[in-house]
Structure formats: structure tokens, C-alpha cells
Amino acid sequence: MTTNAQPKRHMTRRLTLFVASVATLAVALAVTLGIVMAATAPLTRQPGKAQSSSLIPVKGQKGHATCGEPNNAACPTAPVDWTPVASMSASDILAALQATPAFQNPAQVANAPAGSTYSYDTPVLVLPATSSNRGDDWNLPHYIIRASVNGVRMVTYDVVYNPATQELRPISVGHMAPNDPGYGKPFPWAGVSSAAAVSTLRNAKGLALAASTAPQLVFFAPGPQFYNPNTLQNWKGGGYDPAVPIWRLHGADGQLYFVGIDGVVYTPKQLPVAQGAAFVQA
Amino acid sequence: MLLTLVTFNHVTGVNPIAPKTAQAAAQASKTAQIGIVWHTYEADVNTLNTALNSNHANWPQKNGNWCGVANIAAINDYDYLINGIDNQNKYPDQYSVANMLNGTISGQPSPISPWGSISGTPAFKANISKDGGTDPRSIAWGLYTVTPNNFFFHNYIYPGSNGVDHAVRNFASDFGPYNGLNDPISVTINGGQHSVVISGVIANEDPSYDPNGVILQKVHIWDPWFGFNGTTPYNTTGRDQWWYVSDFESAQNYPQWWGQTYNTSNGYDPEPSTTGSNYYNAPPLSHHWGGNYITIEQDRVVWTTYTENIALDNLGNPVPHN
Numbered sequence: 001m002t003t004n005a006q007p008k009r010h011m012t013r014r015l016t017l018f019v020a021s022v023a024t025l026a027v028a029l030a031v032t033l034g035i036v037m038a039a040t041a042p043l044t045r046q047p048g049k050a051q052s053s054s055l056i057p058v059k060g061q062k063g064h065a066t067c068g069e070p071n072n073a074a075c076p077t078a079p080v081d082w083t084p085v086a087s088m089s090a091s092d093i094l095a096a097l098q099a100t101p102a103f104q105n106p107a108q109v110a111n112a113p114a115g116s117t118y119s120y121d122t123p124v125l126v127l128p129a130t131s132s133n134r135g136d137d138w139n140l141p142h143y144i145i146r147a148s149v150n151g152v153r154m155v156t157y158d159v160v161y162n163p164a165t166q167e168l169r170p171i172s173v174g175h176m177a178p179n180d181p182g183y184g185k186p187f188p189w190a191g192v193s194s195a196a197a198v199s200t201l202r203n204a205k206g207l208a209l210a211a212s213t214a215p216q217l218v219f220f221a222p223g224p225q226f227y228n229p230n231t232l233q234n235w236k237g238g239g240y241d242p243a244v245p246i247w248r249l250h251g252a253d254g255q256l257y258f259v260g261i262d263g264v265v266y267t268p269k270q271l272p273v274a275q276g277a278a279f280v281q282a
Numbered sequence: 283m284l285l286t287l288v289t290f291n292h293v294t295g296v297n298p299i300a301p302k303t304a305q306a307a308a309q310a311s312k313t314a315q316i317g318i319v320w321h322t323y324e325a326d327v328n329t330l331n332t333a334l335n336s337n338h339a340n341w342p343q344k345n346g347n348w349c350g351v352a353n354i355a356a357i358n359d360y361d362y363l364i365n366g367i368d369n370q371n372k373y374p375d376q377y378s379v380a381n382m383l384n385g386t387i388s389g390q391p392s393p394i395s396p397w398g399s400i401s402g403t404p405a406f407k408a409n410i411s412k413d414g415g416t417d418p419r420s421i422a423w424g425l426y427t428v429t430p431n432n433f434f435f436h437n438y439i440y441p442g443s444n445g446v447d448h449a450v451r452n453f454a455s456d457f458g459p460y461n462g463l464n465d466p467i468s469v470t471i472n473g474g475q476h477s478v479v480i481s482g483v484i485a486n487e488d489p490s491y492d493p494n495g496v497i498l499q500k501v502h503i504w505d506p507w508f509g510f511n512g513t514t515p516y517n518t519t520g521r522d523q524w525w526y527v528s529d530f531e532s533a534q535n536y537p538q539w540w541g542q543t544y545n546t547s548n549g550y551d552p553e554p555s556t557t558g559s560n561y562y563n564a565p566p567l568s569h570h571w572g573g574n575y576i577t578i579e580q581d582r583v584v585w586t587t588y589t590e591n592i593a594l595d596n597l598g599n600p601v602p603h604n
Contacts, residue, residue, distance in 0.1 A: 043370065046431045047585055050382060050390045051372045053430035056365050062463060062581040063455030064596040065493035068448035075447035078498055078527035102320040102484050102499040104524065111327045135535030144519075156519035171529055174520025179336065180509055227472050227538045228550065229414065232507075232515050233346050243518035 082167035090122045093143055093168070097159055100170050106147035106155040109175050121146040121153070124187050126242040129218035129258070132277035136160075137171065138221035142242035146187040153184050158243055174243075188217065188245055190238060191261035197247035201257055204265040210250040217245040218258070223274040235272055236262045256281070323457040323489060324482015324502055325466045326364060327522075333359035334504070334521065337374075341521060342510040344376050347405060349477045350416025352506035353468040354424040355379045356479055357580075360466055361429045373428040383408045383416065383424050391427055395419060396591055398558025410562065413474075414550040418571060419591065421468055421477065421578045426590035433465075434583055437593040439601045440575040442543040446531045449575035450501070450540070451493045452596045456579055457482045458490030463580050466504070470576040472537070474544040474551030476516060479504040484524070498527045544571045560604045562593075570601070 043052035067075035085096040097103065106118035123143040131139055137160050147155040158171040176182055182189030192200065194215045201207050209215075222240040225231060237260030239246035246266075247259040256279055258266045268279045334341040339355035355376045362371040373379055378387070383406040385393040393408035400412055408420035416424070418437040425435040440449035453469065456462050466481045483489060484500040502524055505517035516538060517523040525539070533541035546552050553570050554562040562570045570593070583598055593601045 044431060048391055048426060048590065049429075049431060050387075050427045051370070053362075053370045054365075054367050056430050056432040058432055058582065061461055062579065062598070063452075063458075063461045063490040063493050064598070065448060065451035065455060066596070067451065067494040068444040075445060075451060076495065076497065077447060078450075078531060080526075080528045101318070104484075109524065111331075133534075135532065137529075137535045154520075158519060170526070172519065172523050172525045174517060174523035176520045177331070177334070177522075180521060181512070224537060227475060227515060228548070229346050229475055232513060233511050236512065240515060241518040244514060 080169070082162065082165065082169045084165075084167050085161070093123045093159075094120055094145070096168050097145065097157060097170060100168075103170075104173060106149050109147075109155045109173050110149045111175075112149050116150050118147055118149050118155075121148075121186055123159075124217065126217045126219055126245045127248075127280075129220045129239070129246075129248055129271075129280060130273050130277040131280055132221040132274045134221035134274045134277070136162075138219075138274075142171075142219070143168070144187050144243055144245075153186060156187065156243065187243075188261075190244060191246065192259060192263050194247065196263070197249060197259040200259050200263060200265055201249050201251065205251065205257065207251040207253055207257070210252050210254070213250040215247045215249050215259075218248040219245050220271055221274045221277050222272055223277075226272045231272065236260070237264060237266060237271070238262070239271060250281075318486050318497070320484050320486060320499060321488075322482060322484050323454075323459075323462065323464075325360065325457070325464050327481065327502075329364045330356070330360050330466060330479075330481055330504065331522075333357075333363055338363075340375055341506050342508055343506040345380075346510070347415030348376060348380065349506050350421045350424070350468070351376050351380045351383065353477050353479050353578075354383075354416075354421060354428065356504070356506070357425060357466050357468065358428045361433055365430060367430065370430070371428075379424060379428065380406070382428060383420055393420070393423065395423070395556060396558075396589075397556040397561045400555055401557050410554040410556050412552050412555060416477075417551070417554075418470060418576050418578060418593070419554070422590045422593075425468070425578060425580075426585075433580060434585065435578055435580050435590055436583055436588065438577045438579050438596065439571065439593050440577070440596055442573045442575060446540050446575060448596075449577075450498060450527060450531060451489065451496070453480065453577050453579060454483045454485065454489040454496070454498055454501075455493035456490070458488035460488045461490035462488075463582075465580040467580065468578040469540075470544060470578075471516070471539050473542045473547045474571065474576070475547050476507060476538075478506065478516065481522075483527075500524045500526055501530050503530075540575060543573050544576050546572060562603050570603075 045052040066072050081101050083096045083100045086092040107116040123145045126142045128139050140160050143159045145157040154176045157173045159168050161168045197215050219242045220239050238244040249257045251257050333356050338359040343349050343352035362368045381387050385407050395410045406416050406420050408423050409417045410419045411417045422435050422437040466479045468477050469480050470477045481502045486497040489496045504522045508514050508517045508521045529536050530539045595601050
């Protein structure tokens with residue numbers, strides 16, 4: 001009669017398989033339970049919090065930089081890049097803009113979905129009305145370039161141009177939300193028309209334009225006091241940035257006048273320009 | 283043409299990418315710039331846009347001194363939305379946030395700091411200074427108080443003596459899949475007279491991986507003032523605007539951003555002056571916020587370590603105090 005005892009090695013393998021199966025089942029149960037618990041996590045209120053909320057998984061840690069600190073190397077400075085422009089034609093300006101480092105096309109700026117289309121309006125020249133020590137960007141002409149995404153104007157590039165070197169440099173690019181007043185509108189979206197500016201000068205001052213002159217879109221360098229919250233709420237004339245230009249008019253009396261985005265005629269002294277800024281005639 | 287093409291990789295912290303060794307950015311020439319692949323590292327822009335809309339934070343700010351209020355509402359709404367628990371948010375708009383900062387909501391935590399309030403009538407009871415609007419403490423306290431569990435915020439004070447780029451890199455390191463929290467932050471600008479939300483940066487590599495060596499190109503600024511009272515003095519072409527870092531840091535061209543450190547702003551942004559204990563008051567300190575760069579950022583410094591009342595430096599240590 002033979003014995004039915006299993007060989008020891010076979011028993012060990014079966015036991016191992018059994019343990020593995022139990023472990024796998026336990027893990028699966030734990031995962032399932034975790035999912036269920038997370039989905040039905042009770043509302044809790046951590047100390048100092050004003051309201052209860054579900055517990056949020058802890059994410060990563062805040063990073064930190066040490067360059068520039070004592071005994072450390074200085075931080076690498078941010079790059080400033082000028083791009084050559086072949087000519088002042090609209091196509092060459094747009095080509096140069098698109099060749100600038102880290103250029104974002106209008107669809108990217110608007111975070112539009114894949115497949116979105118975009119197009120550009122003709123760049124609009126805005127001249128500096130003042131010469132000041134505020135900084136080069138305030139003494140050089142700018143091009144404001146409006147762009148449409150899926151047929152709606154909502155993106156705007158501000159580009160400074162240096163005529164001496166025939167180079168341009170983008171300053172910023174903005175994206176408007178549907179409730180922004182300028183949404184869908186061409187540039188300049190605020191202010192009066194050129195013809196209306198001329199009429200306003202005539203009506204307010206009894207003056208015509210000087211011969212052989214035309215209204216020009218300009219901006220001035222505002223002084224630091226301009227950015228005081230109280231001042232900001234009181235000045236409605238615009239002109240403090242190339243993207244918010246005003247009209248410069250050469251009066252027949254030989255004086256400069258400005259028509260703000262509020263449709264009001266201003267003399268140079270009435271503009272909140274930087275201290276020491278001089279007004280440029282052309 | 284191939285060399286001048288730039289490509290973008292939009293990173294929102296969910297798809298890890300292999301970080302590259304950073305190039306030295308000092309005096310980077312156009313030649314060095316050609317061929318760099320730029321990446322966007324930021325919070326989820328679609329969610330942030332939703333957070334600013336009319337049924338949430340409803341930007342622009344509703345009052346001239348409510349930029350901090352608008353930022354708290356925006357970041358709070360974002361934090362609830364991004365986690366899919368918007369229905370649990372009881373402070374979804376600027377008015378509820380402002381009321382909370384003044385302690386007028388039944389059952390809320392007291393807005394008064396551990397060192398007391400200030401004399402007279404503060405702009406907001408959560409302030410520890412006679413600021414014309416919200417001061418950095420009230421923004422940090424406000425953000426911690428209204429946001430969901432496990433969201434911690436502190437006022438970060440980056441010494442002006444370390445330079446503006448040091449400060450920018452420290453908040454830039456909040457973004458990126460390697461180590462970033464990728465949540466919008468509140469940044470105090472114009473010497474303290476205004477605050478904006480920054481949602482991310484464009485850089486050559488993950489700032490959270492190599493904050494010292496990364497080349498930062500742009501910052502994404504969301505301005506609560508844009509359109510308030512019909513004016514646009516900060517962001518001028520959109521509620522959200524990408525600014526070049528060189529301009530954001532420029533003292534000459536754009537002091538309304540970080541071209542200047544926090545200062546008293548002719549009395550609009552004074553230093554702390556609580557009537558209780560002298561935690562931050564001068565003397566012996568000559569200043570607390572003044573001369574430095576100020577942000578309020580989400581972090582993982584829990585309340586048992588340092589509460590939201592404590593201002594921290596870039597290493598997460600409390601800044602000098604009495």
C-alpha cells in the first residue's frame with residue numbers, strides 16, 4: 001500500500017499560492033474601501049478654518065531659491081531680447097513679433113481649445129507724447145497689435161519699437177474676458193474717434209487743427225503718484241499706457257492739446273505725467 | 283527657420299516631464315535663446331477663469347481698496363473648483379470675503395490677530411497695520427480661513443537685499459510638476475498699493491526643480507483692478523496678461539510691478555502697529571514688510587508648525603520678529 005502523503009515541495013508551493021491569493025484579495029478590498037471612503041469622506045473643519053470641507057490629499061511642497069542670498073551666487077537675470085524688423089510694414093512687424101523668444105500665438109494666449117483659429121489686425125502705431133527718465137519703453141513708439149481667436153477680438157500685444165536699431169521687443173500680451181468692455185472690439189477700444197477729437201477741440205477751444213497736421217495716438221509717462229489708489233480712481237482721461245492712448249492735436253494757435261478717452265480736451269499741464277517729463281511735439 | 287521656431291509645452295502639474303539642466307541666464311544672447319524650448323508652468327487656467335466669473339469671485343474688485351479681497355475670493359474659488367467641491371464653498375464672492383475679514387459672519391473665526399488689532403478704525407479688522415486696504419497678514423489669514431482643509435497659506439517676505447530676481451524665483455518655484463503646488467498666489471505690487479494674482483510662469487525648465495538656474499521668461503498676471511471704475515492702470519490689455527519678467531522686475535520702466543519693494547507709499551501701506559503684544563512692531567525692528575518683496579502663497583507649513591499669522595522667509599522659517 002502506498003502512502004498518499006504529498007511531497008514537501010508541492011505543499012509549500014500550494015501554500016504560497018494560497019497566501020498570495022489572500023494577499024491580492026486583501027489589497028483589492030483595501031483599495032475599493034479607500035475609494036468608497038474618499039467618495040463619502042465626511043466634512044471636517046480644521047482649526048482656524050471657517051467652514052467644513054472634504055479632506056484634500058496633500059500635494060507637493062513649496063520650492064525655494066537661494067541665489068542672490070549672502071555667500072551665494074547672484075541669480076541669473078531675466079533676458080531682454082530685441083528682434084530685428086525688416087521694415088515697418090504690417091507683415092514684417094508681425095513676422096518679427098512671431099520670431100521673438102517665447103512667442104505665444106493668440107490661441108495660446110486665450111487658452112483656446114485645439115483647432116482654434118486666429119488672425120491679426122493691422123498693427124497700430126502709438127507715439128510717446130513725453131520724453132522722460134521714466135525708462136526707454138516710455139520714450140519709444142509702440143505698436144499695439146490686436147488679434148482675434150475664432151473670429152472674436154480678445155488678445156492684444158504691446159510691442160515697443162526702437163527706430164534707431166530697427167528692432168522691436170514685446171512688453172506683454174493680454175487676454176480679455178467676455179465681460180471686459182473692450183472684448184470683441186478693435187484697437188483702440190476706448191476713447192473717441194479721430195474726427196470726434198478734432199470736433200471736440202473746435203467745440204471746447206474754438207480751435208482748428210494746425211495746417212498740415214493730423215491727430216496722433218499717443219501715450220505719456222505717468223509719475224509714480226499716478227498709481228496711488230486715490231489718484232487712479234479720479235483720473236479718467238487715459239493716456240498712461242500705449243494700450244490706452246489719447247489723441248494729440250496741434251492747435252492752430254501753436255499749442256498742443258490732448259483729447260482723452262473720456263472725450264475731454266486737456267492741456268499738457270493737466271496730464272498726470274512724470275516729474276520732469278517734457279512734451280514732444282511730434 | 284527651424285532654429286527660430288519655438289515650441290510650447292503647457293504643463294499644469296499633472297504630466298511630469300524630465301527637467302533639463304538650466305542654462306546660465308545672465309546676459310543671454312539671441313544665439314543662446316534660439317533653440318530653447320519654452321514651457322508654461324502654471325495653475326489650471328480654465329478653472330481660474332471660472333473662479334473669476336460672475337457667479338464666483340466676479341472680478342473686477344468691487345471697491346478701490348478690495349484688491350486683496352478679490353484675490354482671496356479668486357484663489358478660494360479656484361481651490362474649491364479644482365477639487366470638485368465647489369458646493370461646499372460658503373465664501374464664493376468678494377462680499378462674503380470682506381465680511382469675513384471684518385468678523386461680521388456668524389460663527390466665523392475671529393479676524394483679530396493674536397497680537398491684537400490696531401487703534402482706530404482699520405480698513406479691515408484682520409489687518410495688523412493701518413493699511414488703506416488689506417495688509418499681507420489679513421490676506422494670508424483670509425486665504426487660510428476660507429479655503430478647504432489642507433490648504434495652508436503664509437505671507438512670504440523675500441528680502442529686498444537679495445534682489446528682485448531672488449523673490450521672483452521663489453514664487454516661480456511654486457509652479458511645475460516636480461515640486462510645485464501649482465496654485466495661484468497673491469503678489470503685492472506697486473510698493474504695497476495693489477495686489478494681483480499670479481498663476482504661473484514661462485520658463486526653459488521646471489522652476490520647482492531648479493529655481494536657482496531656471497531661465498524665467500514671463501509671468502502670468504491676473505489683475506483684479508482691470509476694468510474697475512473703467513480704468514486699467516496695471517494690466518492694460520486684459521484681465522489676464524503675460525508680462526516679460528525683465529519688465530515685471532524693471533525699476534525704471536515699470537515700478538508699478540516689482541520695480542520697487544514694499545514701502546509705506548506715503549502712508550497707504552504702513553508697518554504693523556498692533557495695540558497688543560509687539561510681535562512685529564518697530565522698535566527694535568526697523569521694518570517688517572518695508573524694503574522687501576511680499577507675497578501670500580500656498581504651502582505645506584501646517585498650523586501646528588507656524589500658523590497663518592506668522593510670516594515666513596523663502597526657507598519657510600519665521601522672519602525676524604520681537
